Amino acid sequence: MAFRHKVRQWVQRFGVDVVRYPLHDPMARTVRLLNHYDIDHVLDVGANDGGFGSSIRQLGYIGRITSFEPLPQPFEALHRKAAEGHGWNAYQIAIGDAKQNVDINVSGNSGLSSSVLPMLDSHTEVAPNSRYVDTYTVAQDRLDSLLFELGVPVGDRAFLKIDVQGYEGAVLEGASGLFERGAISGLQLELSLTQLYAGGMTYREGLDRAEALGFTLMGLDPVFSDPKSGRLLQADAVFFKA
Structure with missing residues (x-):
């Protein structure tokens, strides 16, 4: 035990950590939940370059994945x-609460912090490289109607992962038909513990909306912190219908 503790302290000097795998690995826990609840279709909204899809595949998820990413550069990698x-x-399309064109603010950190919403100083002050560097107009559609138009079968064991930088409320509104049908059995939301985008959904609103839809919180993992103070700013929350 003492030896492992010393090894962990030594590697932490380089900005990394050593933890017991897999239960301390957030993605591994998520995949275990996907398998436990017999999820056969992951709807990946805000997929960026496909990192989420690749990770769950590597960790043993074998079901269907449908990913959506509006920006051309990350979409190339995703494709x-x-x-x-x-x-x-x-x-390559944006997901929201209406079929229309929207302007996406493109962030300087490889698009990871891009959003339809304006970014606040509370975000740029702790991550200057996330500042917006461009704007891109894209087509947007509701998830419930788009899946029907694309002929994508959903079934009743789908998991909806949403990573849209404050725009989660619009995505949830545009998926209302799927929730009403009982097609969504699991949900992942990126929750902001402080306001990072103007008009963005707060963590309390996210928790309340998930609970109102009948979901139970089953995972909470840090995503984004203030490097100076250590304050947690965003976390991924995973919910399932128990």
Whole structure:
């Protein structure tokens, strides 16, 4: 025990950590939950370059993945990853609460912090490289109607992962038909513990909306922290219908 503690202290000097795998690995826990609840379709909204899809595949999820990413540069990487995998489709479109064109603010950190919403100083002060550097107009659609138009079968064991930087409320509104049908059995939301985007959904609103939809919180993992103070700013919350 003492030896492991010393090893962990030594590697932490380089900005990394050593923890017991897999239960201390957030993605591994999520995949375990996907398998436990017999999820057969992951709807990946705000997929960026396909990192989420690749990770759950590597950790043993074998079901269908449908990913959505509106920005062209990350979509290219996403499309390549999806093409290499079985049962993984990717579409270049934004997901929201209405069928219309929207302007996406493109962030300087490889698009990871891009959002339809204006970014607040509370975000840029702790992550200057996330500042917006461009604006891109894209097509947007509701998830419930888009899946029908694309002929994508959903069934009743789907998991909806949403990573849209404050725009989660609009995505949930646009998926209301899926929730009403009982098609969504699991949900992942990126919750902001402080306001980072103007008009963005707060963590309390996210928790309340998930509970109102009949979901129980089953995982909470840090995503984004203030490097100076250590204050947690965003966390991924995973919910399932128990």
